[in-house]
Structures are given as C-alpha cells and as structure tokens.
Amino acid sequence: METMPSPKIKKTKRYFRLSLLAFLIVLTIFIIFIAGILIYAKILGPPPLSVPQSSLYYSSDGKIIGESNNGEKRYWVNIDDISTDLIHATISIEDQNFYGHHGFDVKRIGGAIIADIKAMDKVQGASTISQQYARNLFLTLDKTWKRKLSEAFFTIRLEMNYDKNQILEGYLNTINYGNQAYGIEAASQFYFGKSAKDLSLGEASILAGIPKGPSIYSPITNFDRAKTRQKIILQAMVKNKYITQKEANLAEKEKLAIVGEHSYQTATIAPYFQDTVRSLLKSKLNIDDRIIDLGGLHVYTTLNTNQQKIAEEVVEETISENSNIQIGFAAMDPETGFVSALVGGRDYNKSQYNRAVQALRQPGSTIKPLLYYAALEKGFTPTTMMKSEPTTFRFDDGRSEYTPHNFNSKYANGDISMAQALALSDNVFAVKTHLFLGQQTLIDTAKQFGIHSKMAKVPSLALGTSGVRVIDMVNAYSLLANGGNQVEPVFITKVEDYQGNILYQYEPKKEQVLDPKLTFVLDQMMTGMFDKKLNGYSSVTGATIANQMTRLYAGKSGSTNSDSWMIGFTPQLTAGVWTGYDEGKTITLTADKLYAKNIWIRFMERSLEHQPIKTFKKPKGVVSVPIDPESGKIATADCPVSRLTYFVAGTEPTDYCDTHIGNSPHPHKHKKSKKEDKPWFNKLFRLF
Structure with a gap:
C-alpha cells in the first residue's frame, strides 16, 4: 500500500525548494556583481602610484610663501x-x-x-x-x-x-x-x-x-x-x-644616533606661521594630514610678508648673537584680527617650538590694563587716588599674607592716580585695586578679552603670575585698539581644493564686547607709559624707547624674574613681544631685559613708516580735562605739569589743584568748585 505524503511534508519541501532557488539566485547575482566589479576594475586599468600635487600657502597679497612636500620631492x-x-x-x-x-x-x-x-x-x-x-x-x-x-x-x-x-x-x-x-x-x-x-x-x-x-x-x-x-x-x-x-x-x-634634520632644507617664509596654519587646517577645519600634504590645496593666509620680514630682521639685529634668550612675537590688524607677522623662536631649524602660540608664560604687568578696564567699569577714573607704599595684605581670615614690591623697591609713599600707577607700573596700586574689586573680577575680565588659559584666584594675579600665550595677549590688546569690538586671531581667510572649489571661507563677525567710552579712556591712559609728564617717584616705563617714537602709541610693558614683555598698538596695528629663556631661568643682564621693548618699537616704527598717522577716535560721552598728575585734580596756571586726561562725561574731577598755590598771578583760578570729586569708594581706599 502506497503511503501518501502529508500536506505538511509537501509544504516543507516546497519551502526548501523555494529557499534553495532564492539562495542560488542571490549567489548568482553576487557572483555577477563581483565579476562585474573585477571586469570594471580591469577595464579602468592601474591607478597612478604617486600624487604629485602640492598644497600651496599664500600671503595676504597673493604671493606663495610655502608649499607642502609633493610626490616628486619625497x-x-x-x-x-x-x-x-x-x-x-x-x-x-x-x-x-x-x-x-x-x-x-x-x-x-x-x-x-x-x-x-x-x-x-x-x-x-x-x-x-x-x-x-x-x-x-x-x-x-x-x-x-x-x-x-x-x-x-x-x-x-x-x-x-x-x-x-x-x-x-x-x-x-x-x-x-x-x-x-x-x-x-x-x-x-x-x-x-x-x-x-x-x-x-x-x-x-x-x-x-x-x-x-x-x-x-x-x-x-x-x-x-x-x-x-x-x-x-x-x-x-x-x-x-x-x-x-x-x-x-x-x-x-643598539645605540641610536638620531639626527633630526632634513638633508635638504627648503627656504620658506615665516615657518612658525606656516606651522600654525597647518595645525589649524587639521584641528579647526578637520582636514587630515595627507590631504594637507598631497591634496593640492590652495590656502590663503593673513601673513603680511613685509611685516614678517621686518619682524625677523628686528629680532636678529636686536638680540645678541651670543645670547640664549628666546622670543615669541605676534602682530595683528586690530580691526580684523588678521595675524600679519609671527615669530616663534630665534631659529626654526634648531627649534620648531612656537613660543608665540604654544608657550604659556607669566605676563607680568601687561595684565594690568585688563585689571584697570574692570576698575573703570566699577566706577574708578584715571584720577582715582590710592597710596603707593610698602603694604602687607592679609587674607584668608589673617592666615595668609602677601607683600608686593615695586621695581627697585621704589614707592611714592603717598597718593598717586590710577593713570600714573599704570604709567609707572605701580604694583601696590594694582594689588589694592585687584582686592577691592574681588579676585574673581580679573579672571572674568580676562575671559571677556578672549583669554581662556587657567588663572589662579590669588592676590598676585594682578601682577601677571598666571601663564598666558603671546597670541592671546596681542588679541586682548586688539580689543582696546579697535574700540572694544570682539576679534580673534585669524590665520586663514580661504581654502580651495585642487579644482578651485571653496572648502572654507572666513566670515567676520563684529560684536561690541567692551564699552567704547571706557575703552577710549583706557587707551589714553596707556599712552602714559611714554609720557614723561607722568614721571613721579620713578620714570614712566616706556621712557627708554620714547625717543624712537614718531607717532602716538598705547601700550604696556611687563616683567617677571624670567619674562620680559612689551605689547602696544595704534588703531591700525597691534604687536606683542615676549623674551626669556625656555628653561625659565632668571634674566639677570640689564640688556636682556630691554630686548622686548626695543624689538617692539623698531617693528612698529618700520611697519607703519609709510602709513598715515591715526589717532584713537573719541566716542560721544567722553570729555578731556587738563590734570595735574601729582594731585590728580584740574591743573591751574600754578601747576608745573598739566596733562590732558580723558573721562567718561560726568566722572571728571571738579576740584582744582591747590598743591602749587602761590606761583600764579591769577589767584581766582584756584577757586574750588562746590562739587567734590569724591566717589563713595574713595573713603574705602583710605583703609589701605
């Protein structure tokens, strides 16, 4: 008797046959697909085994300043x-x-x-x-x-x-x-x-x-x-x-004798600048190494070849050949943030470490303009007076002490104005201001100026004891030079691929981050470091280079035991210099301490030689008053020195100087105004 297969078995066999057929179809398609790929690959033939296209770097005027290594040069x-x-x-x-x-x-x-x-x-x-x-x-x-x-x-x-x-x-x-x-x-x-x-x-x-x-x-x-x-x-x-x-x-x-030097050095312009550009292409624009080197990119930069040449020449002629002092230098257009010149060290072939962009060094007194901007925001004026005398500050409920010292331990041993304190770089005045405002204020203000390196909340921060980068300080001063508009250091304006397609285009964003009136007042205060009218218990800090100036500059110098700084600006150019030893050892020679200032003034003078002399534009709401630097009051005919000083309208002093009464044939000029220039916090200053 013949056994009939059950419907269930028939169904299973049918599914098996269909599955097998589907598998064979898929396998056939896959084989045809693979065969097609192989045939197509064979038809296309061999791909080239080298990539000869270099990536080119251009200066701001369109000149080629460098190129990456290409296949032919490898x-x-x-x-x-x-x-x-x-x-x-x-x-x-x-x-x-x-x-x-x-x-x-x-x-x-x-x-x-x-x-x-x-x-x-x-x-x-x-x-x-x-x-x-x-x-x-x-x-x-x-x-x-x-x-x-x-x-x-x-x-x-x-x-x-x-x-x-x-x-x-x-x-x-x-x-x-x-x-x-x-x-x-x-x-x-x-x-x-x-x-x-x-x-x-x-x-x-x-x-x-x-x-x-x-x-x-x-x-x-x-x-x-x-x-x-x-x-x-x-x-x-x-x-x-x-x-x-x-x-x-x-x-x-095996003992390895590492050379670390290329057999064939290609002459390039601004090698530290080009290294920074390459780093930004990778980190900011997310372009990988092989495309940067072999992709045939056209990278348009902000470098001003004339300023770069001046910077390199000035560094070489100023620093003694036998000195081991190193340098970090940066210059930028304060209106745009375009970095126009950069020097990261004395000799790129000996050291590729970029001290202008990578190094964190103590800025010394160059941090003070940021502190005094914060003070202006809190109601201080250029004629706010405090005592300059040896002072020990106690904090943490008396558990800690801090005693700042002025350069060469010189003090006024009396009241001086904030304008004069800045010009003479009085440390006691700075620390008093810092503690009065609150130690967090300077940290917050530094961030407002674009400085994001870590800062310690300590009294000595007012004297620049937390490390910063040269490029960041130059950028911060550029905010003062341009009237308080936010900028950032810009190295690259455009990147194109080898076919001319734009991969990146810089787009400026203008934002007012500082009060233009306070910025102008501070700019004018910062011109004081070169003005002998503000000489007091010591000379203004820019006295040694003032005779080299052919136009008005605003700036600030700074120093620590191992760092020497000079940063300054005009409305069209900001530049900053750091000099010191890589090892951080003490700068002992007087000549070594003057390098930063001399490099700065020589660079500025030569770079601006054929440019018009521009002054800082006074905004509405700012007034000027002749001030006697000694008393901080309105100067009279009796005063031996009178300096035009700027104030936000309504904050200018109204008292006339009475320190020099008796020297003028016009006594009525000494009559005091009924108003008194005594802000509420002046009384608190006396506590210091």
Whole structure:
C-alpha cells in the first residue's frame, strides 16, 4: 500500500525548494556583481602610484610663501634600495599576511570586528597595506560610506594591476613618518642621516613604528614610546621568523644616533606661521594630514610678508648673537584680527617650538590694563587716588599674607592716580585695586578679552603670575585698539581644493564686547607709559624707547624674574613681544631685559613708516580735562605739569589743584568748585 505524503511534508519541501532557488539566485547575482566589479576594475586599468600635487600657502597679497612636500620631492626609491629589515619590520607590524591575501585580510577583519564588539568601541584596525596605500592615494575630504567603498575599489584596482612589491614600494614611499618626512628615504635621512638601504635592524624597527602615530611614536618627540613600540615590532619579526631572538635583543640595545634634520632644507617664509596654519587646517577645519600634504590645496593666509620680514630682521639685529634668550612675537590688524607677522623662536631649524602660540608664560604687568578696564567699569577714573607704599595684605581670615614690591623697591609713599600707577607700573596700586574689586573680577575680565588659559584666584594675579600665550595677549590688546569690538586671531581667510572649489571661507563677525567710552579712556591712559609728564617717584616705563617714537602709541610693558614683555598698538596695528629663556631661568643682564621693548618699537616704527598717522577716535560721552598728575585734580596756571586726561562725561574731577598755590598771578583760578570729586569708594581706599 502506497503511503501518501502529508500536506505538511509537501509544504516543507516546497519551502526548501523555494529557499534553495532564492539562495542560488542571490549567489548568482553576487557572483555577477563581483565579476562585474573585477571586469570594471580591469577595464579602468592601474591607478597612478604617486600624487604629485602640492598644497600651496599664500600671503595676504597673493604671493606663495610655502608649499607642502609633493610626490616628486619625497625622494622616491626603488624597493631594492630599501633595507630588507625595514621591509620585514613594516610587514610584521602592519600586515603580516601581506603576501598571502588579495588586498583584504578576511580573518583579520573578523578578529577586529569581534574585538570592537567586546570593547564596545573601535579598538583594533584591520586595514592591510594595500588598503592603507589606497587610502593615501584616494584623496577626498568626506568620511562617508561612499569614500570607504571607493577606497575598497581602489584596493581591488591596485591588487589587480600591480604585484605585491610594487604596492609595497608605493606604500613605503608615501607613508607619513612625522616631522614632514614622507616616504622611507626622507625619514631615513631625517632621523638617521643615511639612505634607506643602509638602515640597521635597530633603526629600521624604530622607523617602522612611527606611521601608526607620527606625533606619538617619533623618537624625537617621545623616545620612550618609540622604544616600547620598537620592542613590539622586533618580537613580531621574531614570530614571523624574519630574525632570531638574539638579533632582536641586540637591535633593542643598539645605540641610536638620531639626527633630526632634513638633508635638504627648503627656504620658506615665516615657518612658525606656516606651522600654525597647518595645525589649524587639521584641528579647526578637520582636514587630515595627507590631504594637507598631497591634496593640492590652495590656502590663503593673513601673513603680511613685509611685516614678517621686518619682524625677523628686528629680532636678529636686536638680540645678541651670543645670547640664549628666546622670543615669541605676534602682530595683528586690530580691526580684523588678521595675524600679519609671527615669530616663534630665534631659529626654526634648531627649534620648531612656537613660543608665540604654544608657550604659556607669566605676563607680568601687561595684565594690568585688563585689571584697570574692570576698575573703570566699577566706577574708578584715571584720577582715582590710592597710596603707593610698602603694604602687607592679609587674607584668608589673617592666615595668609602677601607683600608686593615695586621695581627697585621704589614707592611714592603717598597718593598717586590710577593713570600714573599704570604709567609707572605701580604694583601696590594694582594689588589694592585687584582686592577691592574681588579676585574673581580679573579672571572674568580676562575671559571677556578672549583669554581662556587657567588663572589662579590669588592676590598676585594682578601682577601677571598666571601663564598666558603671546597670541592671546596681542588679541586682548586688539580689543582696546579697535574700540572694544570682539576679534580673534585669524590665520586663514580661504581654502580651495585642487579644482578651485571653496572648502572654507572666513566670515567676520563684529560684536561690541567692551564699552567704547571706557575703552577710549583706557587707551589714553596707556599712552602714559611714554609720557614723561607722568614721571613721579620713578620714570614712566616706556621712557627708554620714547625717543624712537614718531607717532602716538598705547601700550604696556611687563616683567617677571624670567619674562620680559612689551605689547602696544595704534588703531591700525597691534604687536606683542615676549623674551626669556625656555628653561625659565632668571634674566639677570640689564640688556636682556630691554630686548622686548626695543624689538617692539623698531617693528612698529618700520611697519607703519609709510602709513598715515591715526589717532584713537573719541566716542560721544567722553570729555578731556587738563590734570595735574601729582594731585590728580584740574591743573591751574600754578601747576608745573598739566596733562590732558580723558573721562567718561560726568566722572571728571571738579576740584582744582591747590598743591602749587602761590606761583600764579591769577589767584581766582584756584577757586574750588562746590562739587567734590569724591566717589563713595574713595573713603574705602583710605583703609589701605
């Protein structure tokens, strides 16, 4: 008797046949798709193995000031002229199955996916040498799936049209080894002063570790990390049987003679400026290293080549050749924030550390204008009087003491005005003001001026004991120079790709952040450092360079035991100078203490030589009154000195000076006004 299959079994068989058919259809489509990709890749032929386009940097007047290294300048060498140890070290650490796969290491990809899943983060890479090389060649800005698929397609084209040694050769000649060394020959010359074919096992294993993180594993910037990675590479070479354990041990102990200098130095303009531009392209505009170096970008900068030349010449002629003093210098247009000149050190070839942008140094008394702006906001005026005398301040309920000292321990031992205190750089007056306003006030005001470096809430902050950057201080003074409009240091105005498409365009944003009346009053106070009319118990701080001035400047100098500063401005140019030792040691020679001021005035005078003399525009609501600097009251005919001083209308003094009565034939001129210039807080000042 024949058994009839149940409907359930029939249904199952039908589903199985349909599933099998669907699987075969999908498999056929997949095979056709893969075949199509391979055929298309073959039709397109081999992709180029070099990228010859340099990225160009332009000054504000359109001149080329520098260019990145391109393919033709990377000292391309044949694989036969590369150390075998370097090749084996690179394969061992980057792609140990390089000769066994066809561009993609499936096993490695799977392992990476599992590791990432376990860590819930991307912790392991799976790119082969072929993929990395394709990525170096395929230059686009977007980080999308489209780009990843395109890179994969490039990898297929590479593997189909070139043999493994050609791919390896291209990879080793284009990879980034840090310190502007691209390709193994440039790296060998830079780090060890020899050709790639002459590298020892120890040297090769050090270099092979750099591409993973050029800023992290460079033996120049971090020798210990470089050695740690070298050990990992040597053990990988042992595992892959390229070397023995004995050879690995000897290589690890090998003494390395690192040169750290390029064999062929390209003459460039403003190298510290260009380094800053490159850093901003990467950090602010999110353009990666290989596009910056090989993408054919056109980068338009704010550099004024004439001012840059003047700055470099002035530094060279002012600082003694035998001095170890270093410098940080920056100049900018206060209206736009465009950085027009930058010097980050005495010799770029000896030190690439940018002291104008990177270094945090104590600003000394150059912080005082920010303090006195805050004081003006709180009701102080240029003629607010306080005593300048040796003073010990007690705080924290009497548990702590602080005793500031004036330069050379000179004091007025009597009342002086805020205008004179600024011109003479009186420290006691500054600390009294700081404590009266509240120690948080200066911190908040510094942020208002665009300074965001950490500041300690201590009495000595009024004397500039918390580190700041030169570029930030120059920017802060630019707010005073432009009437209180917010600006920020601008280095790049436009970036275009190699096809002329605009990738970035600077757009100015004008915002009034300071009171224009108070800003003008403070500007006029800051001209006092050059005015001998404000001489008192000592000379004004700008007396030594005042005879070199051909126009009106506002500024402030500052010093600590190890720092010397000068920052100043006109309506069309702001510049700041820091000089000191990298090690922070004490500046002992008098001549060394004068470098900052002399560099500043020489730069300003030469830069503005052919420009019209501009004065600060007085806003409405500001009045001028002739003041006797000694008394801080309205000057009379008896007063030996009278200086025109500016006030916000309604805050100017109304008392006439009575200190010099008897010297004038017109006694009626000394009659006091019935009004008294005694703000409520003046009584509190007497407590100090």
